[in-house]
Amino acid sequence: MNKWRKFADSKAFYLILSLIVTIWIYLSVSSPRMGNTRSSSEANNVAVSNKKATINMNLQVNVDSERYFVTGYPKQVAIKIEGPAALVTATKNTQNFTIYIDLRNLSVGKHRVAIKQDGLNRDLKYTIKPRYVDLDIEPRAERTYPIQASYNAHRIAPDYQVGNVVLNPQVVQVVGARSEIQRISQIVARANLPKAANKTYQQEVLLQAVDEQGHTLSVLLTPQTANLKIPISLPTKTVPVKFVQKGDSSKTYSFSSAVQKVQIAARKEVLNQIDELELPVDVSKLGDKKSVIIKITDLNSDIIEAKPKKLKVNLKDETDQNVANNGG
Template identity: 45%
Template sequence: MWLFFFVSTPGVGSTRDSNQSNTSTVTKRTTLTVPLQLQADVDKYYITGYPQNVKVTIEGPSALVTATKNTQNFNLYLNLKDLSIGQHRVQIKESGLNSELTYNIKPKYVTVNIQRRETKRFAVDVDYNKESLATGYEAGTTEVSPDTVTVTGADSEIEKISKVVVKPILPKGIKSTFDQEVLVQALDKNGKTVNVTLNPQTVHVKIPITIQSKQVSINLKQKGDSNNTNFTFESDVKNIKVFGTQSQISAIGDSVDIPIDVSDVTSNTKKSIDLGSALGNKVAFTDPETINVTINTGSTTSSTNSSSNSTNSTNTNNSSTDNSNSSNTNSTESNNSEQ
């Protein structure tokens, strides 16, 4: 009886039905970014010119729009199956959208280029600016891993490739080994990038950067004009370490001459000698970079000799005076005797 009363009474279920009706009639609009799919033989053909993703704006019942947004259970695609090699303007189509939804795809059309697909392996070259190395430093054999990459693209683009290269950017004045992942590029004869796909897209590049060194003894040599020829040189440093390229170090013997300029020296003095300048930039640098040199002119010895001579002269004069006095005394005594 209660069920009969509930069903037959006017207006009892009308509120619920009205609410459902209002919900279903509320519209909503949203824009989604969706991957664009290709319907084509991609193993045989290489297709370019299309975007990876497109935007679609859908509008319809709120619940349906929300469900579609959450599930994205529809596709946007290009049908290229019946198209020949070359360029084509193709409309983007959809499948799977509910018929109660309206939609607008942007862009509606795209221009694609269909070419025969080709895959080829290339060795990876390394191109970098050697001027970035610090003075005296040298780069060893470059290591690239992997040293070859697979290049895929239209056969016409593959033919344009002059070389596959990585261009590591070395910091200015680098003194240590360069070790980084670097992007791979396929270039034509003019150095422009070719539109192909590379696998892998980066490779590991290692460039050993070192400097050669050698320990040598030093010989202090007089340089410059001077009236004094009795110069002698002293330094606590007897050996130094020189650094440079392989060719520079090979050209250096077991000892090196260090010129000491005495043209402005008039007395005993000390000088700080820059070894790099003294060696005429034959090496990159030295350790230590400077040495202290004591320059002896021999003036102390000369002064001593002069003093000695003066003393001898004084003694001689005194001796002469004594002898004269002695003679005078003898003469007086002789006269007294005669008287």
């Protein structure tokens, strides 16, 4: 016991104790720090994880549009961005910035201007392509023009004819550079007819401003489309009808109908040969029928269409009357 007390009071004891405490403090402090170092390193890796993306953006033009009209610039440009992955993804999804050219301090004429951006996060690097655009600033002009229908007549089926073409609307408002407006020859609603078109064409078609050579001009049209209707049909003719008895029967009939005239559609040479339409009525299998229904196009294959298509023909047996007349 005395030896222990003597050792505890010695300088060696305190040196050993100090060494133990120092080692304990080092271990207790360095272990969490090592863990923190790893966590911090991982966090830094995440933070500096970069990403690239390319976004196609509409190009905004800042100009006095009441006085000037600008041509020659692209409608869209590409911007390549690079930076923290989360920020790049968010920017690409929201596109909460603008790409623009500022022409407000420029005069009429040709210019090369830089494309700029506004609203892009400062932590992002970016490159805009193209960096510059060549454009032309001209005085603005505005006029109203009638719309002209255009179609290829060679695409109309043989023997068919075109009726009165209908356009809705019939006029268009044109805005553009004064020089382009002055070159306008007409505003065209061009129909894309199928080959051998044999029925009415009706479509919403794009309008185009063209010069005397048929070249499309760079102007703004309001509206941009028109409803175009081109009636396509065979020639028609209205003629009286005459019913003629056909087939073997011991009876003689007279025929009548509430319809005295019909409109027929056929080739022009066919119509030229018809002044009265003879319609045969087959009496060979009438029995006791008092009327029959006949279809005009079934009786004459040269007739493509007829209005009305079918006729009700009333039958009257004239046999006894004819015998009496012959006997008298």
